[in-house]
Amino acid sequence: MDFDAVLLLSFGGPEGPEQVRPFLENVTRGRGIPPERLDAVAEHYLHFGGVSPINGINRALIEQLRSLTELPVYFGNRNWEPYAEDTVALMRDNGIRRAAVFATSAWGGYSGCAQYQEDIRRARAAAGESAPELVKLRQYFDHPLFVEMFADSIAEAAGNLPAPLREKARLVFTAHSIPLRAASRCGPDLYERQVGYASRLVAAAAGYPDYDLVWQSRSGPPQVPWLEPDVGDHLEVLTERGTEAVIVCPIGFVADHIEVVWDLDNELREQADAAGVALARATTPNAQPRFAKLIVELIDELRLGRDPARVAGPDPVPGYGCSVNGAFCTTACEPVSAPRPNAESR
Missing domain, CATH: 3.40.50.1400 (Rossmann fold)
Known part of the structure; x- marks a missing residue:
């Protein structure tokens, strides 16, 4: 063609x-x-x-x-x-x-x-x-370069954490939440399954056998169910568990646009600072x-x-x-x- x-x-x-x-x-x-x-x-x-x-x-x-x-x-x-x-x-x-x-x-x-x-x-x-x-x-x-770029960005983010915390940092993948009725629209939970699949590939490439997948940037009335857990709510859970450092990888986004630089670099970082958690954010492909x-x-x-x-x-x-x-x-x-x-x- x-x-x-x-x-x-x-x-x-x-x-x-x-x-x-x-x-x-x-x-x-x-x-x-x-x-x-x-x-x-x-x-x-x-x-x-x-x-x-x-x-x-x-x-x-x-x-x-x-x-x-x-x-x-x-x-x-x-x-x-x-x-x-x-x-x-x-x-x-x-x-x-x-x-x-x-x-x-x-x-x-x-x-x-x-x-x-x-x-x-x-x-x-x-x-x-x-x-x-x-x-x-x-x-x-699941393209090799997509996986490689995010795996490398996770390694770079880990290097930005204080040295004593790097090995114990929790890897958290995040993607844009959507309403549950939209999530099941194009086949059973296709978007959610693809994000989960890619997260598994990237975590393996970055050398993390264990990780979390959460969602962010939801909007709309609170009575409408969206994909959960929210990244802010999950950070609260990690804080309660005694987690000292978190690497957030916005795998659902290919650019550091407004919902990355505001929701993660501003709001989530303020939350992490208040909780005493070291936060490093992986970059997107840009x-x-x-x-x-x-x-x-x-x-x-x-x-x-x-x-x-x-x-x-x-x-x-x-x-x-x-x-x-x-x-x-x-x-x-x-x-x-x-x-x-x-x-x-x-």
Whole structure:
């Protein structure tokens, strides 16, 4: 399968204080989120000058990708400029006929996969009959470079702890929580199982036989059940058990965006400091050259007909074969009516 371009498709984020509230309204449109909740989330962005790190990280990743491929690389978002619809129209006008689409989510499920398929369909429809064919690359939660980057970041984080605490530090993986009704939407708990599978691979690669998997950044009314335990609640449990040091690995995110730098580097760190627990946070792939190389390898799997590169783990691999060439994880993923978490990683 030949390609004449690459589209990096992401969530989007504000790049100035005046953009924060319109961006959040885009993200939550149709969900009935009260204004006071938007005001509270807006404060997270305003703490960083109203600029989300996500667009800058994606642009840096695109530059890394351009150094590895001769294909033109385009950038489009779901919720903020550059919008996917505008980018695909530009691709059409530039004569692009078929592009590989890399979504900045490693996961299956609705928010991590199917909603990006909806973005692709919507952007192509907006571009009209001459829209380029857009082929979404597969999920990559078990790709060797994905596992390697997180394993290395855990080792680096451990090195930032006081030497006497490194050997006794508890490894905690975290990913964005979602409502339980959304978690079971694309097959039984597909997203949860994939995060758990990847955590197992990364922990093994990093040399940790024991670890925890928790969730973060939930929103919505408290009566709606979400994936648990919450990372803050889990830190309380670890503190009560006498844990002196924790390494937090945000495996559910591919960039250090607002929900990493606020929820973990700000709120969780304050909690850890108050409890006297040493906390080290592993970095995400961000714009590492290895992340760009991962994208090229995903493209070459389709372009050259190569077998998928995967780290060996327990069978069956959850969601194996999902999202290749526009396929949904299951037919249950196809309808549009699902809640949309406000995670920039999705």
